Amino acid sequence: MRLLTMIKRILIEMLRDKRTLALMFIAPLFILSLLYFLFQSNTNQTATLGVRNVNSALVKAIDNKHVKIRQVTSDTSAKSIIRDDDYAGVLTQKGNHLTLTLQNSDQSKSAILKQSLQKGQIQLKSKAAATTIKAQAAALNKMQKSLAAVTRQMGGASKAIQPIRGEQKLAAPNYHLVTHYLYGSQDSTYFDTLLPILIGFVVFFFVFLISGIALLRERTTGTLNRLLATPIKRSEVIVGYLLGYGIFALIQTMLVVLFTIYVFNIQIIGSIWNIFLINIMLAVVALTLGLLISTFASSEFQMVQFIPIVVIPQIFFSGIIPVNQMADWLQPVAKIMPLYYGAQSMSNVIEKGATFVNIAPSLGVLLLFMIVFLALNLLAMRRYRQV
Amino acid sequence: MTNTIQVSNLEQGYGRTVVLKDINLTVTSGEILALIGPSGAGKTTLVSTIMGMLRPMRGQVAVLNTPMPNRPLLAKIGFMAQTDALYSSLTAQENLLFFGAMQGISRKKLREQIPHAAGIVNLVSDLTKQVSDYSGGMKRRLSLAIALVSDPEILILDEPTVGIDPELRQQIWHELHQLAAAGRTILLTTHVMEDAEEADEVMMIRNGEAIAQGTPAELIANYGVSSVEEVFLKAGRQQDATTHND
Ligand SMILES: Nc1ncnc2c1ncn2[C@@H]1O[C@H](COP(=O)(O)OP(=O)(O)OP(=O)(O)O)[C@@H](O)[C@H]1O
Numbered sequence: 001m002r003l004l005t006m007i008k009r010i011l012i013e014m015l016r017d018k019r020t021l022a023l024m025f026i027a028p029l030f031i032l033s034l035l036y037f038l039f040q041s042n043t044n045q046t047a048t049l050g051v052r053n054v055n056s057a058l059v060k061a062i063d064n065k066h067v068k069i070r071q072v073t074s075d076t077s078a079k080s081i082i083r084d085d086d087y088a089g090v091l092t093q094k095g096n097h098l099t100l101t102l103q104n105s106d107q108s109k110s111a112i113l114k115q116s117l118q119k120g121q122i123q124l125k126s127k128a129a130a131t132t133i134k135a136q137a138a139a140l141n142k143m144q145k146s147l148a149a150v151t152r153q154m155g156g157a158s159k160a161i162q163p164i165r166g167e168q169k170l171a172a173p174n175y176h177l178v179t180h181y182l183y184g185s186q187d188s189t190y191f192d193t194l195l196p197i198l199i200g201f202v203v204f205f206f207v208f209l210i211s212g213i214a215l216l217r218e219r220t221t222g223t224l225n226r227l228l229a230t231p232i233k234r235s236e237v238i239v240g241y242l243l244g245y246g247i248f249a250l251i252q253t254m255l256v257v258l259f260t261i262y263v264f265n266i267q268i269i270g271s272i273w274n275i276f277l278i279n280i281m282l283a284v285v286a287l288t289l290g291l292l293i294s295t296f297a298s299s300e301f302q303m304v305q306f307i308p309i310v311v312i313p314q315i316f317f318s319g320i321i322p323v324n325q326m327a328d329w330l331q332p333v334a335k336i337m338p339l340y341y342g343a344q345s346m347s348n349v350i351e352k353g354a355t356f357v358n359i360a361p362s363l364g365v366l367l368l369f370m371i372v373f374l375a376l377n378l379l380a381m382r383r384y385r386q387v
Numbered sequence: 388m389t390n391t392i393q394v395s396n397l398e399q400g401y402g403r404t405v406v407l408k409d410i411n412l413t414v415t416s417g418e419i420l421a422l423i424g425p426s427g428a429g430k431t432t433l434v435s436t437i438m439g440m441l442r443p444m445r446g447q448v449a450v451l452n453t454p455m456p457n458r459p460l461l462a463k464i465g466f467m468a469q470t471d472a473l474y475s476s477l478t479a480q481e482n483l484l485f486f487g488a489m490q491g492i493s494r495k496k497l498r499e500q501i502p503h504a505a506g507i508v509n510l511v512s513d514l515t516k517q518v519s520d521y522s523g524g525m526k527r528r529l530s531l532a533i534a535l536v537s538d539p540e541i542l543i544l545d546e547p548t549v550g551i552d553p554e555l556r557q558q559i560w561h562e563l564h565q566l567a568a569a570g571r572t573i574l575l576t577t578h579v580m581e582d583a584e585e586a587d588e589v590m591m592i593r594n595g596e597a598i599a600q601g602t603p604a605e606l607i608a609n610y611g612v613s614s615v616e617e618v619f620l621k622a623g624r625q626q627d628a629t630t631h632n633d
């Protein structure tokens with residue numbers, strides 16, 4: 001009865017607070033979309049390359065969809081060409097000597113040019129190698145024929161030549177590389193790797209902020225003290241908050257997950273139910289953590305001050321930087337971050353198709369976090385009423 | 388007449404600082420006790436201790452013969468805090484419904500009680516307004532209505548008459564006397580001497596000590612003065628004299 005009234009009150013308050021409502025539902029989608037476009041533009045990036053006196057075969061080999069080739073005829077220095085025409089680089093050939101001058105104000109463009117040049121050179125070399133092999137093979141063939149003629153003349157020793165012919169057959173094929181991707185495809189971008197982590201983070205962050213500030217407001221306006229002057233149990237207050245804000249966290253989670261799936265059209269290998277499950281667990285942990293932290297803050301401003309301490313480090317350990325590549329002493333730190341478990345399971349479900357059994361240990365840890373935070377909340381509530 | 392509130396040898400404070408020393412008081416059912424004293428004297432601290440929000444440092448506090456703090460007993464106490472604690476995005480009606488439900492009152496009974504409680508403080512026509520649109524005095528009145536809405540056995544009111552006009556003050560006192568006549572116990576704090584004169588029993592607190600206690604008439608007679616205000620001033624001077632002698 002009390003619990004229902006508590007929940008109802010939270011719902012009414014929330015529905016009348018349009019700005020918080022917008023922050024909770026629109027801001028996460030906005031941030032995710034922004035990131036989507038930021039990373040998207042990066043993958044379609046092209047670099048303009050000026051070429052001067054470069055062998056046309058090499059130019060053809062360098063050319064790909066990320067490089068725009070411009071023929072340069074003037075004799076001015078590469079540097080001034082780059083400056084004047086805003087090319088990402090200029091490639092000049094003098095005899096056997098290639099010089100690549102890069103603008104290098106955007107390292108990603110430099111990387112594109114260097115990579116394309118390297119690829120082009122390899123392509124040319126392998127073609128040349130193939131031509132040489134063909135020529136050698138032809139020469140060998142000739143030799144064999146003449147040898148055969150000789151042996152025929154010498155009388156029936158042709159069997160000895162067979163192995164040589166076999167070896168030639170092996171060396172001759174022109175290698176063609178085909179790349180297979182275990183996860184994702186050749187269209188995979190950094191964003192795809194980042195997205196599962198980002199979903200988890202966005203859900204965690206907004207639920208943390210809003211639940212924390214809500215309880216804080218209740219404290220600073222004195223309504224919490226007033227509430228505790230009624231026979232309500234401390235646990236009822238906490239559970240009421242958990243359920244009341246839990247409803248909003250649930251809607252927010254659904255919205256974020258469905259948005260990323262349908263709008264960004266990302267490929268989910270695992271089950272979508274597991275994704276909901278992970279995010280709901282993350283939201284509940286964020287909720288209990290937000291309530292707990294708010295008891296140590298005495299104003300909204302102080303609550304915001306907790307973000308660099310409580311939330312930001314979690315991003316670093318959530319898998320944006322692979323945890324197993326961190327310094328040894330740093331790796332255990334990740335293990336005390338709820339977001340680490342959430343983000344990791346999200347990546348595993350979305351990219352590797354992890355099943356419930358696979359993610360169960362991580363979910364268990366999140367559950368443990370929730371229980372610990374809940375217990376601490378009950379203890380912290382003692383500050384306001386001792387029974 | 389049974390003792391409903393019993394405080395004996397109470398010492399109370401925050402952390403190391405002692406705010407109240409050796410407080411003894413008894414309130415019986417049907418009685419109105421007013422706590423008066425200068426700002427910072429410790430009135431709110433005493434009230435919070437009786438409510439069980441604070442655990443006594445020393446001494447005992449019992450309400451209805453039950454030692455405080457005691458959570459279930461809070462259902463029998465209607466409380467009005469010194470600072471208004473209301474949900475400003477809810478209407479007055481919603482606030483009354485919410486706190487009434489928290490107090491453990493059924494919805495049906497609340498529907499009957501709300502017009503009555505709102506009537507005492509003249510808020511009936513403003514019940515559907517959001518509290519954020521209320522004036523300071525209206526908020527004060529709503530806080531009082533919330534304390535009254537559960538029709539409790541004991542009323543504990545921390546400065547209920549602040550920001551309330553004289554006409555409404557009379558109306559409220561009329562209601563309080565009626566409640567006392569019906570056997571309810573009322574404990575309130577105030578700075579206003581007129582309030583003290585309305586009460587059955589007055590306790591003056593100054594610097595954490597009870598400096599005078601009795602019915603207004605007794606006090607006026609004992610101190611040989613003509614009003615409660617003069618009692619208050621004289622008792623204060625006497626307290627200063629004794630502490631200076633120490
Ligand atoms: N939460 C608290 N922590 C520490 N000290 C406190 C706290 N609340 C009150 N005090 C101190 O206790 C003393 C008594 O305060 P209290 O609020 O009981 O006074 P009061 O008689 O109600 O005053 P007023 O008439 O202004 O409401 C004051 O000196 C105050 O500084």
Ligand SMILES: [Mg+2]
Pocket residue numbers: 430431432469545
């Ligand atoms: Mg006070």
